[in-house]
Each structure stands twice: as structure tokens, then as C-alpha cells.
Amino acid sequence: MRNLPSLNGLRAFEAAGRLGSFAAAAAELNVTQTAVSRLVKALEARLGFALFSRRANALVLTDRGAALLPGLTAAFDDMARSVGRVRSLSQALTVAAGPSFAMRWLIPRLAHFQAAQPSIEVRLVTASGLANDSTPFGDDWTAAIRLGNGDWDGLEAARLFDADLFPVCAPSLAGQFRKPADLMRLPLLRVTSAPEDWPIWLKAAGLRSVQAKGPRFDYDAFALQAAIDGLGVALAHRPYVADDLAAGRLVMPFDIVAARGLGWYLVHRSMAANAPEHTSLKLFRGWLLEQAAGERRSLQHPALTRGKSAARVGRKARPTRALVREGNR
DSSP states (O other): OOOOOOHHHHHHHHHHHHHTSHHHHHHHHTSOHHHHHHHHHHHHHHHTSOSEEEOSSOEEEOHHHHHHHHHHHHHHHHHHHHHHHHHHHHTEEEEEEOHHHIIIIIHHHHHHHHHHOTTOEEEEEOOTTOOOSSSOSOTTOSEEEEEESSOOTTOEEEEEEEOOBEEEBOGGGGGGOSSGGGGGGSOEEEETTOTTHHHHHHHHTTOTTOOOOSOEESSHHHHHHHHHTTSOEEEEOHHHHHHHHHHTSSBOSOOOEEOOSOEEEEEEOOOOTTOGGGHHHHHHHHHHHHHHHHHHHHOOOHHHHSSSSTTEEOTTOOOOHHHHTOTTO
């Protein structure tokens, strides 16, 4: 058990001793000079000895006061640093996202958020298999961007993008085919963790018996870079290729979009309405939803903007359990 005198008295003494006057201590502590003098006198009475030798135009530390002051100053400095660290943590966001989503969409836009909120530090966690059914949310995460059906028990989820599939290729390859069956002339770039993607799109395009053949890659980001480099045709999701379509690095050879019934969601724990520690998350959430909404409006390709059209196939299909578990893309 700590046997300490009044913390206010210790603060008053430390400020007065460090600054050399009751007036300066009062200004720092935002109290009156009389209040500082009274607190120091009460502290001296509690300790049983004088801390200052009061003179007409000076405040001089006694031997015991001089011995006590350095330890108090160091202690209050440590307390200030501890509070500062906690405050900085409350302004930090740990956001988890799959490698491809982080690389292809989130990271290129983070500079915009940091410019708008320079006091908020974003710590991005990317890892394969970062979330699944058994561990839906990391203990040290503030939020996560996950692919799924939006239903994670105990978590709030805000939809960002639909996980629709459509083929993309380099402009130099687009003239080699006029109908979906012509895709078989080129390698179909596949992602190891999503073997069902090409079968889903080929079925939507009416090519039920065709088998996808071509190189395999660990992540969507790698397959899309291979498509940009002209190695074949890749399947894309809207957020992964928004910038490439706008810049002309990739094109959509067909207007056939296979809907999967899944989407990317911003996922986080429930937020108390006025909890200070959630301010950073609220700001990030608002910015992210605004960015996603703006890009949904800005993509002008007919197949991506028609809504419920003939080009969107399989919209009502229920996602399989395997699809819902793709939390690492």
C-alpha cells in the first residue's frame, strides 16, 4: 500500500520548485497563486518539514525540498509520457485486409486519408488467412476489410463492394477474341486460393463444359499484374482493377459479369456512441465508405453500372460455404 500525501500538493510543490515561484506554478497548473501556496503548506504539514525557505523576493528550496524535487519531476514526466502513449494509441487504427485488397485498392488511397487526418496513424495488417470462421476478428484489430456475406456474429459490417467477377486483359490482347469461347486461345490466369472463380464465370458465359487452363498464382494481385503484362486473361473484382481500367492498363473484353452473392465489408466491433477511443474508427469508417461509394459511381463500364441487367448472371445464387470463408483476398 502506497502511503503518499496529496497528489495535488505534490504537483504544486514540483511545479513551484521547478519554476522557482508560486506565480509561475499557478499559471502552469491553471489555478491561483493562493491555491498553490495553500497546497504546499498543507503538504509541508503532512510531511512534517519545510520544503521552501520563503524570502521577500525569492522562493528557495530547503535541503529536504531539493532532495525531493528531482524524483517528483521524473515521476511526473513518466506519467506525462504514459498518458501521451495512451492518447497516441487511441489515435491509432490497426486495419486488417487481404494482401490483394490492400495492394490493389487500399494502400493507393491511404495517402488521402492521412492528409485529411494526419493525427491518426493507420497500421495495416496483411496476411494470408488473416480471418476465417473460427477466428473471425483479431484481438488487436480495430477493423478489418473482409470478403464474405456480411454475417459475422458479434461484429458490425458495412458493405463496400460487390464481389462480382469479370475477365480483364491487356489492351494488346483484346482484339484476339469476339466471343467468350475465344478466351480458350489464351492462357487463363488462375488464383490458387480461388479455384472456383473461372468455373463460375465460364458457367455464366454459357461455357459449362470448358476447363480453365493456365498459370496459377498465390494472390489475385499477382494474376492481375500478369494480365497487365500480357501473359493471359485474368478474372477481376471491381476494387482490384478500378485504377487499371481507368488508366487503360486493362480492358474488359466482354460485358458478362458473374455475381457471387458476396462482397467486401468493413468489419469492426460495436462502437459506443460517444466513446473517445472510437473517434478514429468513426473517421476512418466514414472516409472508407465515401471512397467506396464514389468509386462505385465513377466506374462507367456498362457491365458494371447497369445494375440488374442481363450481363449480371447468378445474382441470386447463394454463396457456398467455401466462398464465404475467403477472408484473405
